[in-house]
Amino acid sequence: MIQVQNISKSFKDVQVLTDINIDFLPGKINFIIGRSGQGKSVLLKCMVGLLEPNVGSILYNGVDFLNMDEDQHKAIRQEVGMLFQGAALFDSMTVEENVMFPLTMYSNLTKEEKILKVNECLERVNLVGKNKLYPSELSGGMKKRTGIARAIIMNPKFLFVDEPNSGLDPETSIVIDNLIRTITYDLGSTTIVVSHDMNSVMEIGDRINFISGGRVEWQGDKHELLRSENTLLNNFVFASEFMQEIKENLKGENSKQGE
Amino acid sequence: MTGILGNFGRYFLLMRRVFSRAEKKKIYRPLITDEMIKIGVQSVGIVALLSFFMGAVVTLQTAANIESGWIPKWTVGYTTRQTMIYEFSSTIVALVLAGKVGSNIASEIGTMRISEQIDALDIMGVNSASYLILPKLIASTIMFPFLVLMAMSVGICSGAIVGTMSKATSLNDFIYGIQYDFDSYGIVYSLIKTVFFAFILSTIPAYHGYYASGGALEVGKSSTKGVVYSMVAVMVANYLLTQILLL
Helix, strand or coil, X not given: CEEEEEEEEEEXXXXXXXXXXXXXXXXXXXXXECCCCCCHHHHHHHHCCCCCCCEEEEEECCEEHHHCCHHHHHHHHCCEEEECCCCCCCCCCCHXXXXXXXXXXXXXXXXXXXXXXXXXXXXXXXXXXXXXXXXXXXXXXXXXXXXXHHHHCCCCCEEEEECCCCCCCHHXXXXXXXXXXXXXXXXXXXXXXXXXXXXXXXXXXXXXXXXXXXXXXXXXXXXXXXXXXXXXXXHHHCCCHHHHHHHHHHHHHHHHHHC | CHHHHHHHHHHHHHHHHHHCCCCCHHHHHHHHHHHHHHHHHHHHHHHHHHHHHHHHHHHHHHHHHCCXXXXXXXXXXXHHHHHHHHHHHHHHHHHHHHHHHHHHHHHXXXXXXXXXXXXXXXXXXXXXXXXXXXXXXXXXHHHHHHHXXXXXXXXXXXXXXXXXXCCCCCHHHHHHHHHCCCCCHHHHHHHHHHHHHHHHHHHHHHHHHHCCCCCHHHHHHHHHHHHHHHHHHHHHHHHHHHHHHHC
């Protein structure tokens, strides 16, 4: 389980996060949503140790990540997988080498065993036969899928995903969403997704945390989200006319049920 | 002033990270081999070309400046040898490599930084500073002395060829000159300098690349800074080492 407690973060005079408290549901897909520039990615970077918060704690199974010694850090990092917004594949390595990288660093498997495991992961993300391609030869969706394969090869207990659908077409976005869902439930990992793609949130989100102005403004599941009266949340979720129509329809259904 | 001190502090902290908690040795072996090829083998052509012309120019200039009949003809070979061994082969080659290797290191690491590849290494628990910089540092320290030895040989040979072809000196005089009062310490001095230069040329551009931020424009800027600062550092180190080793 991951718990974020009283996290605040500022850059010089700019306060980005203020007193963030979130308990992420273990084994579920937890979304952090919000408008651009509200601190979602900063929170994610604090959680994975790329940024240090000014105050607060980040607990992995009850142990504060910020006070861990080097060995504890190394151990917990082997339980963490992350998919970056741009996939962050190593340019000089092939798909196979990219996916194999965590195994090369941390496992004592033979080369054949590693290749077998890589092929299993590539099959899971539907990239069979792409082993020898370089990142420059892949499409955006294929890069993301390779990133997912690399993130899951160590069977992570905690999976972090930053803007999984940015720059992808709707069809590929659904493929990536489904992958995240399947992997989360197959591996039993606690998945934390930072996104502002509402399709994705409604499709696979189990728990949603809405951040606005560097604070947690609202928390709940997708059914509660549709019925929420929180103005900031409604302004964000139902920004488009299409979504407003959905909201009106929901209201209509609710009032009919009430009658 | 605080900016300069801040950069020094950050550079030394990065170096501490480079040498602390290295990954498994077997991880580094292929990386060092790759870097030896990129940094060393792929620089052979440019170093040989520049050394050839520099040796030739030094020979011709020396011959052209000898006006007095009292100065023996073998002075041309002697001067070419001294210039190539003491200064050109180590310092000028280092400056050339700052442009070629330094910009490559800074832009490679800088691109990895802005495309989150370094973040990916950190999240996996890999010591990214050590993983990225140590192989380049080791490869430079191994390969630069070979390049410098090659530069010495090519420069002196080109001096002999051009000097005799242009009739600036005879081959016998030139060979007598390069053997005259030969002290092998000159080569040792040059190689010691080269090891220091290798450290400077691999770590300063790496530092600028590692802390690059923003986009492609910033990577270009960090690459330029890496080259300029490493050139300045080479010249300062050259002065200090000469003071220490020769006087």
